[in-house]
Amino acid sequence: MKSIILILTLITFISCQRTVIRSPASIQSERKISIVFDIDYTIVQPATDLNDPDVILIESEHYKVNNWAREMIESLSRHPNVEISFFSGGKKDRNQKLLREIKMNTGESFLNIAGNVYSYSDLHQVQEEGRFSERLKKDLKILDFDLERTILIDDNSLFTHEGQDKNMLWLGKTYHHYEDFNKTYADIGNKKVLQEFIPENFQQWFLARNKLKFVHELIEDAIRSEKTSTVGFLDFIEANKKTYIPYDEKITSRYRSLFSKQFFNNQFTCSRAVLSFK
Numbered sequence: 001m002k003s004i005i006l007i008l009t010l011i012t013f014i015s016c017q018r019t020v021i022r023s024p025a026s027i028q029s030e031r032k033i034s035i036v037f038d039i040d041y042t043i044v045q046p047a048t049d050l051n052d053p054d055v056i057l058i059e060s061e062h063y064k065v066n067n068w069a070r071e072m073i074e075s076l077s078r079h080p081n082v083e084i085s086f087f088s089g090g091k092k093d094r095n096q097k098l099l100r101e102i103k104m105n106t107g108e109s110f111l112n113i114a115g116n117v118y119s120y121s122d123l124h125q126v127q128e129e130g131r132f133s134e135r136l137k138k139d140l141k142i143l144d145f146d147l148e149r150t151i152l153i154d155d156n157s158l159f160t161h162e163g164q165d166k167n168m169l170w171l172g173k174t175y176h177h178y179e180d181f182n183k184t185y186a187d188i189g190n191k192k193v194l195q196e197f198i199p200e201n202f203q204q205w206f207l208a209r210n211k212l213k214f215v216h217e218l219i220e221d222a223i224r225s226e227k228t229s230t231v232g233f234l235d236f237i238e239a240n241k242k243t244y245i246p247y248d249e250k251i252t253s254r255y256r257s258l259f260s261k262q263f264f265n266n267q268f269t270c271s272r273a274v275l276s277f278k
């Protein structure tokens, strides 16, 4: 009996010691952060060029995986306290098939690393009338996410549930993907293509195709901020999103500096693009 009491006392002592030596900052940084990615027009979008090697065919639809999506998901998934989920208004079966086909450099699929995949049936209906994203919301609370530590990244801010504005990171205006800015001209007047999604100038085109790089920078810095300062994950995003995400569609020195000179110069491969940028 004495030895049992001694062991219990020792366990209690060790537990207390662990609690005492942890600083509040380290406890905070170990708590789970949830990052929830929308899929359509966030991770992928309908392909405009079927010859693009980065196009995936699922249920007779061709999807282009957006630039930087793989690098971003792979990098974020390396953080031990970060859980990545996906939430699309598409059907569960389609979402899972699509995420299974998107592979990172490690060979793992997006589906493999996902904590959860939420779909149409997980949307929360808030009204009978209106557009899809006005009637149905991505309510993070009823899905049991910690609203203090969850960000939903989406091209459509209408999906935000009431009271969860701080949990939504809007990507900015949506555009179709064009590998080359000059290819946009061929689609002007094409009735099969949503005209409002065609970039009108080089800046719109350049920033749109790289937007996940800007999102990635913001999220990584927010994770870092929480570990190294008193500014929490969501507070950092809220305070800095307008600096990181080019909502005003202007290429500034900040955006240039994120890319190597060679990468940036390669974007200026044709005279029309150069003229448009000037």
Ligand SMILES: [Mg+2]
Pocket: 038, 039, 040, 041, 042, 154, 155, 156
């Ligand atoms: Mg979307």
